[in-house]
Amino acid sequence: MLNEALLAIGPLPIAVGILLLLVTLYKHRNPATNNAAVEKVAADTVTEILQLPQWISSRIPYIGHVLGYVQDGHGYFAALCSATSLPIFTIRMAAVKLSVVKPELTRDLPKVRHLSLAPLVLQLFKRSLGLGKFSCSLLREEDEMSKKFAPEISRLFREEFIPNKNLRKYVEEIDGYVQHEVMAIGDGQKIFIEEWIFSTLVGALGKSLWGGDNGPFGDPEFVTHLRTFLMNMKKLNAPFDFMIDDKLLASRRFVRERLEEFSFEEYAEKCIGGSADAVEESFLGRVRALCLTHGAAAEGWTDYQILLIAGLGPNVMAASTWMFHHLLAEPELMVEVRKELDEFVRQSDGEIDVANMSEACPLILATWFEVLRSHGGFSLGRYVHEDTMLAGKYLLKKGSYVLVPLRPHHSDRQIWGPTVDEFLPGRFLKEDRSLDELQRRKLRVYGVFGTLCPGRYLAVHMAMALTVRLLLAFDMTRVDGSRTPPHESKDTVAGLATPAVDVEVEMRRRDSACDGVKIRFKSGRQAF
Template identity: 65%
Template sequence: MLYEIQLPQLVDGHLPVAVIALLLGVLACSWLLRKSEPAASEGTLLIPKSVYSRLPLVGHLVGYARNGHSYFSSLCASTPLPIFTIRMAKVKLSVVKPALTRDLPQTKHLSLAPLVLELFKRSLDLGEFSSYLLREDDEQSKRFAPEISRLFRDEFIPNRNLRKYVEELDAYIQRDVALIHDAKSIHIEDWIFKTLVGALGKSMWGGDDGPFGDAEFVAQLRTFLLNIQRLNNPATFMIEPKLLESRRVVRERLDQFSFEKYAEKAGSSESVDESFLARVRTLCLDHGAAAEGWTDYQLLLIAGLGPNVMAASTWMIHHLLADPNLLAAAREQLDNFVRKSEGSIDLADMSEKCPLLIATWNEVLRFHGGFTLGRYVHEDTTLAGTYLLKKGSYALAPLKPHHFDKQLWGDDVEDFRPHGFLKEGGGLDEIQKRKLRVYGLFGALCPGRFLAVHMTMAVTVRLLLAFDIAPLKDGTNHAPPEECKETIAGLATPAWDAEIGLRRREIIEDVEIRFRSSR
C-alpha cells in the first residue's frame, strides 16, 4: 500500500472498512442525539434550520467521508438558505454561505483552538496538557490564543524577519536543487516536501543537526502528515501499523530534540534561547502547559506551517507543466528578470517582473482553495444580528462557493486560468487578488501568508532556473492529479505523486535570491 497517497480507498465504489466501522460506531449515539426540527426563532433571533440527509442518522458522515470538504460546498449549492445546520455524530455544525461571511469578523465568542483539538487530538495523539490548553475551559487558557497569534504576527509579518527567513530557506533550497543536478527525474510532491518542509524545519529546529537534518525523520514525517485523516480513526486497531510507526518515530525524535535542547541545559549558565521556537515553548508553559507535553505543540506547529505551502508549491509545478504556453511565458519573464538583475533577484520585485508566476500562485489558491474554515462557539452568540449560534456548536464557512462563484470570477471558473489575475496590459490585478479568502474569514488573517508565497517563489525560481521540466514521457500532455479528499484542513494535496523529467539548463549558475522590500 502507498501510504503517501491520501485518496480514499474505495473498493467497487464502496466505503473502506475503517469508515464503515466508524459510521456503525456512531450510529447508536447519533440516534439518541438527533432531535426534532428546532423552533424557527428564539426571541427575536432566528435559529439556523437543520438540513437532514437522505440517509438517516449517518448521511452527513457518509457524504463527508466520500467527498471531503466538497461535501459542505455541495450542501451550500443545494440549500437556498444563507445559513443552515447539520449534525455529524454528536457535533452540531452551522454552515455559513458567502452572503453572510462578511459578518463573521464581528461575531463574538468564536475560537479556533477547540476546533484544532477536535480535528487533531486523535491523529496527532495529543496528551492531556495540550488538550487542556486548546480546550480553553478557563481564563488562563483562553488568553493563550490571542498571545500566540500576536507572537506569530510579530515573527512572520515584519519585513526584517522575512528577509532573514528568505535567506536561510533559500540556502537550503539551493543546496537541494544542486543535489539533483545529475538526476533525470524527480517525483514532484516528494521532492517539494523534502525541500520546502525540510528547509523550514531546519530553519526552526536546529539546522542540519536537528531532526529535519535526518532524511529518515523527514520521510516518516511525510507519511505521518499525509495520512492525518486515517490516523484520526477512533478504532486504532484498524489503522495501518506503518502509519502508527511513522507517528511514533516522529514523536520520539521531537522528544529527543526537546530533551537535548532544553532539559539538559536547565539550570546551566548558557544564554537564554530567544529563537521563535523557544518563545512559543515559553508561552505554552506560561499558560499552564507542561514541559512533557511540548512535543504536542511542536507537532501542531509543523502541521500548521508545512502542508499548506507544500501543497500550493506542488500545484504550481503541476499547472505550469499542464500548460506549455504558460510555462514558456512565465520562464521568459523569469529569465529576463535574471538577465537584468546582474546575478541577484529580489523577491519583492516578483509581482512587477514575473507577474505570471504570481498570478499562477493566486490561481492555485483560488482553484484549490475549496477547503472549509471554522470556529468553535464558546457562548451563545449572534451572526449578522439575526441568527443564533448556540454554545458548543461549530461555525463553518466553506470557501469553494466563493472561489467558484461565476458572478465574481466569470463563467470559466471551472478552468485553471492565471490570466484572470492579470490586467489587460499584463500587470497584476490587485482587485482580483483581494477576492481570495484562503487567508481567513474570521477577522485575523494567516500571519504566515507572506512567508508562504516567498517560499513558493524561491523553490519555483530555483527549479525553473536550473532545469527544463517536462512530463516524463516526451509528447505526453501533463494532467494535474485529482485533489485528495482526505485533507483535514487547508489546501488539498494532490491525490497521487507524479514523476517529471529534468534537463539541465544553461543559465546563470549562481543567482542570489533576496528580499529587500522597503514596505
C-alpha cells in the same frame, strides 16, 4: 462516526496552518462594550429575537452527512450549498451540529463574538497527532490562564513572521537549503514532484526553526516519516488503533520519539550557542515559555512542536506542488512564465529581490493566485462558546460549530466570471499585464473570520524561491507524457487538498550559471 464527523470541520487557510490560526484568532475581536446588559443577553431573549438556521436533513438519518463527507471530502459541503438557496443552514453529522455559512454571509463573520478555534483543533487532531493530556488541557481553554494563551502567542507569531527584518532572515536562510537540494538533482534524474517539494520546502523550514542540519529535519529519515505522518492525518484519526495501518502508527511514533530525543536543551546548545539569553530569545524558546506560562507542562513540549510543524508545512507544500502541476500541464504558460523570469534575472545582475517579483514577474504571481483559487476548496470552522448571532438575524447555538466552505466562493461565476471552471492565471492580471490587486483580494484562503494568517508572507516567499530555483535550473517533463493535472485527494482534513497521486518528472538541467543566482528580500515593503 463521531471522529468522521469532527474531521468534516477543516480549520486551516493557505499559507500557514493549525497553530498559526489558533494563535491569531483573537487579534481582531470586537472591542468590549461598556454596556454589560448588551454584551450578555439571556438565551431565551436571544432565541425570541433571532432565528435558528434551517435544518437540512440527509437521506440516511444521523450518519447521512457523515457518509457524504467520507465519500466526497470538503466538496460535499460545497454541493450542499449549491443545492439550497438558504444563506445559512444547519446539518447534523452524528452528534455534531454544523451551521454552514454561504458566501453571502461571510462578510458578517468578523463581527461574530464567542467563536474559538482551539477546542476545534483539539477535537480534530487529538487522535491523529497523538496529543497528550497536557496539551489537550491547554487547548480546551478550561481556565482563565489558558484562555489568555491565544492572544499572547498571537502577538509572538506576528512579531516573528511579519516584520521585514525577520522575513529577510528566513527567506535567505530557507533559500540556502532549497538551493542545496536543487543543485543535488542530476541532469536527467527523475523525481516524484510532490515528495521532492515536501522534503525540500518542509525540510528547509524545519531546519530554519529546528537547528539546521544538527536538528531533526537534518535527518532525511525523519522528513520521510514526517511526510507519511502528516499526509495521512485523516486515517490516523480512526477511533481505534487496530483500524490504522501499522506503517502510519510507526511513522507517527518515529517523529514523536525523534522530537523527544532532540530536547530543547540540546537544541539550545547545538543551534543557538547555549546561553540563557539566546535560549529565551529564540523563536522556539519564546513559544515554549508562553506554553509553560499559560498552564502547559514541559511534558507536552513535543505536542506543541507537532502542532507547529503540522501548521507550517503542508499548505505551502500543497500549493507549490499544484503550481508545478499546472505549469507542466500548459507548456505555453511555462514558456511565458520562464521568459519573464529570465528577463528578471538578466536585469538583476544575478541577484533577485523576491519582493519585486509582483512587478517583474506578474504572471508567476498570477499563476500562484489562480492555484489558490482553483484548489482553495477546503472549509474553515470555529467552535461556538456561547449563544451568539450572525448578521443580526441568525442564532448560533452554544456547543455547535460554524463551517464556511470556500469552494462556493472560489467557483462563483458572479465573482470570477463565466470562465470560473478554467485555470486562467490571466484573471489576476489587468489589461496592461500588471497584477490586479482587486482580484487578489477576492481570495478567501487566508481567512474569513476577521484575521489573516501571520505566516502568509513567509509562505509565499518560500514558494516563490522554490519556483524560481526550479524554473531557472531545469526543463521538466512528466514521465507519463500526460498534460492533465491529477485530481485532488479527498482525504485532506484541512487546508489545500493535495494531489491524489504523485507524478514522476524528468529533470533536464538548463544552464549551470543559474546556480549562482542569489535570492534576497531587500525591499522595505511586503509583497504578495
